[in-house]
Amino acid sequence: MEGSQLETACLPTLYAFSPYAQPSPSLLAPLPGQHKLPQLPLVQQEQAAGNHGVMFSSDHGCLYPLLPGIPFCHPAANAACEKTTAGFAPFGAGEAGTSAVAKADNEIVVTATTGATTCHGGPNSWWKGSAPAAEKGKMKVRRKMREPRFCFQTRSDVDVLDDGYKWRKYGQKVVKNSLHPRSYYRCTHSNCRVKKRVERLSEDCRMVITTYEGRHTHTPCSDDANAAGDHTGSCAFTSF
DNA sequence: CGATTTTGACCCGCGC
DNA sequence: GCGCGGGTCAAAATCG
Numbered sequence: 262m263e264g265s266q267l268e269t270a271c272l273p274t275l276y277a278f279s280p281y282a283q284p285s286p287s288l289l290a291p292l293p294g295q296h297k298l299p300q301l302p303l304v305q306q307e308q309a310a311g312n313h314g315v316m317f318s319s320d321h322g323c324l325y326p327l328l329p330g331i332p333f334c335h336p337a338a339n340a341a342c343e344k345t346t347a348g349f350a351p352f353g354a355g356e357a358g359t360s361a362v363a364k365a366d367n368e369i370v371v372t373a374t375t376g377a378t379t380c381h382g383g384p385n386s387w388w389k390g391s392a393p394a395a396e397k398g399k400m401k402v403r404r405k406m407r408e409p410r411f412c413f414q415t416r417s418d419v420d421v422l423d424d425g426y427k428w429r430k431y432g433q434k435v436v437k438n439s440l441h442p443r444s445y446y447r448c449t450h451s452n453c454r455v456k457k458r459v460e461r462l463s464e465d466c467r468m469v470i471t472t473y474e475g476r477h478t479h480t481p482c483s484d485d486a487n488a489a490g491d492h493t494g495s496c497a498f499t500s501f
Numbered sequence: 502c503g504a505t506t507t508t509g510a511c512c513c514g515c516g517c
Numbered sequence: 518g519c520g521c522g523g524g525t526c527a528a529a530a531t532c533g
Contacts, residue, residue, distance in 0.1 A: 430506055432525060445524070449504090458524090 411473040420444065420459050420469060425481030428457065439463045453478045 413422075421428065421444075432445035443460040455475040462468040 429504085431527095433507075434523065434525095437522065443523085 413469075413471045413473075414462075415469050415471065416465075416467050417469050418467065420461070421446070422469070422471060426450070426455070426477060436460065441466065448477060450477070450479050 415422065427449045428446035429449045430444055431447050433442050434445070435442045439460060440463040441461040443458055446457045446459065448455040455473065455477050457474065458470075458472045460470050462470065
């Protein structure tokens with residue numbers, strides 16, 4: 262199913278990602294005299310703290326952020342990006358026509374000349390649920406811990422962007438105030454708890470919102486081959 | 502036949 | 518306390 266989706270037209274689009282939790286003041290605040298986000302070094306600093314950055318790609322079928330520590334970043338992904346003209350875009354220093362504007366405390370809007378991407382952040386990043394639930398029967402243990410979340414808004418004909426990882430759909434839900442159902446995916450790699458949600462904007466069905474949650478504990482290229490829990494050593498982004 | 506998707510039910514947090 | 522809404526589970530169906 263997803264295979265054919267990769268053959269859709271590719272439009273240049275800028276992607277942004279940011280955690281819902283703990284929006285960084287340094288990133289959210291406009292630079293003096295302009296409404297652009299800080300330059301790369303600061304982004305890297307923020308990213309090292311478990312936060313965010315921006316990447317862009319001309320290929321909607323391939324989505325590879327390029328910073329270590331984010332859910333799906335790895336040198337292998339970098340290599341894959343070369344063929345799709347994707348790359349890291351420092352805030353405020355992207356292609357002509359690209360800009361990033363901090364609007365509110367928890368929202369970053371990034372736009373590009375030929376596409377538009379919105380990155381939202383908010384206070385709701387806690388895992389819901391509680392340990393006692395596991396004692397009641399069906400519900401498995403849900404951990405009340407913060408996971409980094411990265412939200413993309415992308416114009417695409419396909420729901421599931423190819424980010425180099427293998428995903429398994431585990432749920433679909435019709436959400437309020439949305440004409441389109443929200444799909445829930447989980448990384449198929451064992452010991453990897455990364456999840457993502459995919460939904461389309463009700464206002465514009467071509468806009469796809471993808472929210473990643475958590476960090477991959479393996480490489481994109483080996484996720485289906487190393488199902489035995491090999492997530493140490495070469496992975497530079499296992500955890501902070 | 503194993504992997505993946507679908508889908509209804511269940512659980513839990515939050516607002517009222 | 519109750520109802521709503523979001524997130525997850527798991528059995529059944531479907532796919533490759």
